[in-house]
Amino acid sequence: MFSRKTHLAVAIAAACSFNHAVASEQEQLELDAQTVLGSSAAADVDSYKATSSSAATKLDLTPRQTPQSISTLSGAQLRDFKLTSVNDALKAVPGVQVQEVETDRTYYTARGFDITNFQYDGISVPFVYGNVEGDLDTAMYERVEVVRGANGLISGTGNPSATVNFVRKRPTAVPQARVDLTAGSWDKRRIDTDVSGALNDAGTVRGRVVYANENKNSYLDRYSREKNMFHGVLEFDLDDSTVFTLGHILQTSDANSPMWGALPLVYQDGGKTDYSRSTSTATDWAYWDNQENRTFAELAHTFDNGWQAKTVLTRVEKKSDGSMFYIYGTPNRETGAGLYSYPSEYNEKNKQLIVDVQASGPFSFAGRQHEAALGGSWSRSELEDRSWYDSTTGTMLPPLEDWSGDYAKPRNDNGSAGSDFTDRMKSAYGAARWSLTDDLSLITGARVIDVRSNGINYSLAKSSKNSGKVVPYAGVVYDLTEQYSLYASYTEIFEPQTKSDVSGSRLAPLEGVNYEAGIKGELFDDKVNVSLAVFRTEQDNFAEQAGVRGGVAYYRAIQGLTSEGYELEFSGEPLDGLQLSAGYTFVDITDADGGHAVTYSPKHMVKAAATYRVPGLEKLKVGAAVRWQDSIKTAVSLTADDGFTSIGTADAEQKAYAMVDLMASYDIDPNWSVSANLNNLTDEKYLSSLYWTQAYYGAPRNVSATLTWKY
Template sequence: MQLKPSPLHLAVVMALSTYTMTQPATAAEAAIDQEVVEIRGSASTENSETYQAPATRSATGLALTPLETPQALTSVNRQQMDDFGLDNLNDVLAITPGVNVERVETDRTYYTARGFDITNFQLDGLGVPAVYGNQMGDLDTALYDRVEVLRGANGLMSGSGNPSATVNLVRKRPTRETQASGNISAGSWERYRMQGDLSGAINDAGTVRGRGVIALEDGKSYLDRYEKQRDLFYGVLEADLSETTLLTLGHSRQQDDSDSPLWGALPMQFTDGTPTDYDVSTSTSADWSYWNNQTLNTFAELRETLANGWTATARLTHTETESDSKLFYVYGTPDPDTGLGLKAYPSRYDMETEQWVADLHASGPFELGGREHELIVGAQWFKSEIWDESNYGQGIGTDLSATGAFDGSYPEPAFDAAVDGSEWVHKQSSAYTTGRFSLTDNLHLLAGLKAVTLESEGSSYGSSRDTEYDLELVPYAGLTYALNDTYTWYASYTEIFEAQEEQDENRSLLDPLTGTTYETGIKADLFGGRAYGSVSIFRSEQENVPELAGTFGDGQSYYRGVDGVSSKGFEADLSGELMPGWQANAGYAYVDIEDADGNRTKTETPRHMLKLATTYRIPSMPQLKVGGSVRWQDEVSSAVATQDAYTLVDLMASYRIDKNLTATLNINNVTDEKYINSVRWAQAYYGAPRNAMLTLGWKY
């Protein structure tokens, strides 16, 4: 069945009409306009020590500063990643205010904000759908300039109006000037890492520029038997085809190979209801188990600078992922005296996904009523093809001895007991437009609308994934009012529409999640523009929220849709340079989620979170920079586990040996806090104990 093309065709016609109505700019005008787009839309953070967030296109497609964006926004830039050794996305989001990282297994992670799963991701502002709503493997950050997190619903630019957040991964781009850098690191549990980055002009005229990034990592873990290897390559080329035309081509490849990973985790409760308490290093993995993940991403972007400040941009990205694994799952509830009661569940799992995402848009200023406004109009299309297969091992249900569940000794079986899997296709086409209207010098209105058509065909583990939604409308509205040179008030309204992957007791997909999100607050331009602060309050009201209702005989879960779920909360953020040499990125988040009867729900989500990352360059010894980060959350609980409130403290110090060479020491969890990573599932495992990493970095 073909998608109805009307919204896509409408936006293409509108974008092309805008293009044909504007005449090519002169060379001088084009150069000026192109420079403005670079500054507002693609600013680099890697050569600046500040933690302040630059302009972003995450929210509406328009390049807006944090004060101009009518939603809560946090950015973790290149400098902060380097200071604290944030080499993967899990570590970046763990330090990001308002975001909770749910490490349910060693190689599968969920992210939440405002109490709900983050399923909206972007690459350079282009929405990329998350197939299963989680991250398999660790996404390396060596190729990214910064990671932006826009909290709240964002249906305009990221597929659906999920009320949690949108994570925008902004990739490094080539530079005109030659620059190079390299790092070597060594740390606890025989962990080693090497990273290199080379960028600059390829021809004498500087019209062709290139950049290459590599990262290699190998190491053991605090978890018994667990080891991991990772390699990353990223290459990107920019070419000025003319004074007004810029072509960008890029490709990245990341391979993650894990030995003895956790599939599932540790039982959290004994048969008498008392909590288990294992050593932090305890693992249920088998010696023969492994989980390998590969991601290939190729993208092309063509940008044309038009007259009167307008640009037209066409983007295409292609992503392939492959997952190959033999896994060992332990289930059941142990007896507190004998340790018996746990059973074996071996399986082989393979997955392949292929995604195409295309976007065409035009943006620029226009005059109306004697004032200048901004507009973007565009169309987007994506297609995801998913195949996976589970080959179940012989011996499922075998009783394990008290030690046999944890010593890795379970023998590798033949994986021919049974087979099941998925094969389905998901397509979506949409047209969108957003305007930023200058009502007065101080008051601006942002209004947008997305028309989306989507379709899924196929099946997954015996359940149909056939569904179709025609021309769903997702509106967006926001206001910003500059109270003075420092403070800006803002408010926004977004509607929620999200097709769901969960199935009900009849193995049918749940109807879409719908609702609305309201947000208002005050943003501030502090310390002469060197820092940014905000306070916000929000409320989301949702219908048909999935709630776990039971389990089929094959172990698959089924859900029911719950109406009247509401979440409300308060957030405060501060980032940038608070005084010369003092950088900070801090935030506090409170969220309360209730059902239709006013009872608290989603207790596995922390109500309160506080995060602070700060560094200070010593004035009397400018070669030395010291810093630390603090992460605190209150109690979380599920039906089988409770994690009390806890605090994690990390410390760092770097010393600039000369203008090119710097040594950095990071010590994580300095208090050696013992804590459960997540109580999202009935099983869980513990976070990393105290550990350290020493990095020697070189820059040219």
């Protein structure tokens, strides 16, 4: 059932766990608090409640102390609902949309706008094309934090959507091990292993290894994918106050018969297409392999006065290689004509180097204690990619209902083009949390940014420079009572864009302002976080898709865009044994003329997940997750039977729909447990996204079962 890699991983995990068990029986480690810096002490806790985070301001604050909307996807929720991919995880976060435009390329949006900032343990990484290629795994993450709203203070740019911070698993002082074996629909086979503990008698050297392998077919015709993930970390206590950490992550995602582009959404007469959910535009020879290597070195020191300083060096190398097939045109409802071929091969290499230096701690002023954070970052991203073209492009294809993926492999005999460019960013920031009174705090800060690019992007010069741009930030929090706080925040928006216009030139930076205010509370003896936020964003140069050429989308800049809305969120344990995470989001986006804009983003979204340990049967846990959104639409250009002649436009629409997932788990004994998950209970048929003018259908009802051993 499992590959050789799977058997090897099981053997490694079993051996490591046995060695740790013997070591733990031989002696009891006596460790002070410094030896568990970054450890996952709460790895097996059920809690869905958000913890303290520095993701919003670089200051370690509770959600109630943070003057922005912040959500935490806990490790418990990741495990309960088997959210083993980044896409599945972010689908569960309130206010976030996962735009699966293709099987192996994804964009992310929040409050209607692109999320272009991922962080790893608070360190931002460049998003060269504003998307993710392949299927990223979550096995190495302890939790996922999402800060919604403009984020220029922490990310180097002021994107008005959200910042996603992935908190990686770190070594633990106490030995622990875990193995999960999963089998599911469409021949899904998965193994997760996680081993951690001290590597010497004194406990001053600790290590952790996480490995996951997943191999599965699909409900989509011809499509299958295998992915592997390795995460290894070592921690060294250099002295009582200094910790050096070295880690490496390797991820591979290899897809057979992936879709490049997706299904046409409308017929030439403007009516909506309605294909089988299994329909795919991919050929039987297509593939798309993605690999990412991420290495980091971190030196952290705690001073006697309570200040902490940290320097992090990160190196990333990404490779992408594919032979893919795109279908363009608009089908004729009666004859099926109007669809044409576009085969291509593609190769991409991206190397990134990131240096981040930061310090934070308390200070006294005017007889009161305050907090401050300051730091700087530097990054360089070098990208080379090339596309090869084929002389068979433009071959008329049969109707998709009759398409079997049978098409001659491309000869790549019609030339090639590509890119070779470098993006550089330098920034410095400072922030302070001023304790004005016992009940009132003020957070002020700013980041200074220098961004420049040079090189060639598909035969066009790619050169831009923005120097000395200052992005200010201000936030205020007032404690109404011991349970409730009022807050407000303001920041400017400055976001160099990755999207290009029809000529291939990158759009001008996104600019504007972001306002947010609300109330937050800690209820039920601090077991529950609640929040209500209202927000408004004003921006220029927003990227709106204007068309697709050669399988690549191009964009135009929209001026005078305004978004307003509110969010309600709840997370924690309101009753003994009941863990709950829920959120409602309303966003209304209008253009300069007052018309509804960004129509591919829903105005209303609801997301909720809950688990319950049954009284009297505490070994049994049951749960459910619900996602609902209202209708969305996008304008699609129509072409005649020749595939080129324009015959107008039509709206493609996805009506409101809900997804319901169920789970149950049972603890056989302290070491063994079993669980089962049922996804898309109602077998809802829905389009994965309307972010582009093509789309495919989401997965139908499916199941999986998992056997878990832990030590």
